[in-house]
Amino acid sequence: MLAEQRARAILQQVSQRQTVSVTDLCQITGASEATIRRDLNTLARQGRLVKVHGGATSLEEEEFLAREPDLATKQRYAREKERIARYAAGLVSDDDVVFLDTGTTVLHMADHLKDSKALFITSSIDLAGMLSAHERRVYILGGALKPGTVDIVGAEALETLRQYNFTKVFLGASGVSVSQGFTTPDPEAAALKSLAASRAQTAYMLADSSKFGRVTAAAILPLEGAAIITDRIPDEKYLDCAEIVEV
16 A cells, blocks of 8 residues: 555545554554554654544644644534623633633634733644733743644643642633543643643633534543533533533
């Protein structure tokens, strides 16, 4: 199987299964582990999937949607995300110290924080630029750029994060599950989100209704670890596990 054919096969499996192992990809393509790992590295650099330990997972909708080339994909749940972001921004007071996560829903908050006098810390270069353009007080974490993104991750980012005490944090997730809690495909992103929540007086998870019932590779928090802001609760069972606001 040629490299192009392998790439198509890998992306098809990731799209269908969300997360796929190197072993499975070897069986499907007939290629060696070394070849598959090289293919995954290439596709990750191109921003077409997320490489994780032992395999790959689909691009996290909440963190990568803004960088997807397909316009229809960009617009999916756009109204819901905007409503969630507007409500979340309204929770920010001028005396707050706020951590803003990566992702399109959190990114939408910047449009509604133009006049805020709060202090903002973020791992998103895009978000930092938007806030800075409106002369808001904003600090960006140090660390490594996540492949295919302009988001900061890694040990240095975690170390920087430990220096702050937040009044509020606003996070994004790919999955919201009663049994598995909040999840995201990338373990490094999960570690940063989890630490940010632990440093906050109040943590909010911004999750549109498409995220409910989904589980991805890396655990962030149990549902009781953050209040959820969403457009719609698809099942009342979630109300037994978390504080939820529908907007």
